[in-house]
Amino acid sequence: MNDLPLSRESDLLRLALDLAPTGMLVVDRAGVILMANREVERMFALPADGIVGQPVDRFVPASRRAGHAGFREAFLERPETRPMGVGRDLRAVRGDGTEFPVEIGLKPVRLPTGVIVVATIADITQRTAAEQARREREERARQTQKLESLGTLAGGIAHDFNNILLGIVGYTELAQRALAGPMPAGAAAIAEDLDQVLRAAERGRQLVRRILMFTRQAEVMRVPVSLDRVVSEAADLLRASLPATIQIRLAIEPGLPPVLADETLVHQVMLNLATNSAHAMEHGGTLDVSLAAADVDADFAARHEGLAPGRHVRLSVADNGTGMTPEVRARLFEPFFTTKPVGKGTGLGLSVILGIVRSLDGTIDVASEPGRGTRVDVWLPVSRPEAGAAPAPGRPAGGAGTRDVLFVEDEPALAA
Secondary structure (H helix, E strand, C coil): CCCCCCCHHHHHHHHHHHHCCCEEEEECCCCEEEEECHHHHHHHCCCHHHCCCCEHHHHCCHHHHHHHHHHHHHHHHCCCCECCCCCCCEEEECCCCCEEEEEEEEEEEEECCEEEEEEEEEECHHHHHHHHHHHHHHHHHHHHHHHHHHHHHHHHHHHHHHHHHHHHHHHHHHHHHHCCCCCCCCHHHHHHHHHHHHHHHHHHHHHHHHHHHHCCCCCCCCEEECHHHHHHHHHHHHHHHCCCCEEEEEEECCCCCCEEECHHHHHHHHHHHHHHHHHCCCCCEEEEEEEEEEEECHHHHHCCCCCCCEEEEEEEEEECCCCCCHHHHHCCCCCCCCCCCCCCCCCCHHHHHHHHHHHCCCEEEEEECCCCCEEEEEEEEECCHHHCCCCCCCCCCCCCCCCCCCCCCCCHHHHC
């Protein structure tokens, strides 16, 4: 506020403005600020003499000043009350230059000397952050539902396909047995064909296992695993297999607690993430792999399905490659979705990785921007003493003897 002598009415007006819970500005027709209340001073982090007498455009982001000037002129030509919260994306600039989102209401006041405008300003930074967090939760919920639906479909197909493959394998092995011993003319070629059938069936079974891993229907053996050793071994393998144009930097925090996991699956997670990063750095770059202990609080756990608060180990794989658009990022874990050319990938890699991590009670975070690389964080809970493997079941009671086995199978090829 200025220090000019004021009438009693002006004093009452100043008091009313200062007691208002929102920021209030009085602006003349030329866009000069005539009065500002204490909430505006707090909001813009400026004293009164840094606000009063200044053009209102000073507190508008530079990228929007041209448009704001045009809007102000149009408003003064037909001055009408504009309430707050009309959905406009408005931003203001504090005294230190930082931008923040605001809502602004305008009330024209006609005086004998002309029109002045009383602007009501609310800092909505916290509300905007809360709305963004809500939208992110809703998006994660939609993604989870979509993945669960895809998982249910893929799991059902995988089980049926597995039964078909078992029938193929069974009958092929029976045909091989029939060819055992001295073979008639031409039988060697048939035996080779049967070997090819078995190899193809085995590839099919591996594919089924990967699909079931995504749907979390495959059995996972979990034992305490030291991630530092697994990640170090995977990094050594990557150095020998990745192009020399890609530099691998490994950072492992000493004294990490073990996690309850399957060593082979963790190795697969590491290799898959690193290979994807390498593909994003076709012309070379840096692959940063790190391991560190981290505490998961209740807020972080609430934002990640299936994750419990407590001590975790975080595996981070980051690259400075091409990065991803938000559209690609949204579909990253969908099975069979891939940005690679035909024949270069099945699109199952990351979906399987997600299934593995979730089966280990962990979660995955991905941060990526086009042209700025990608960072993937895998969070796995540490092993607790009571979470060890259960003791092997004892021998069933009763002595040796005959047993009747009931075999039930709805697939005729397997029951034969």
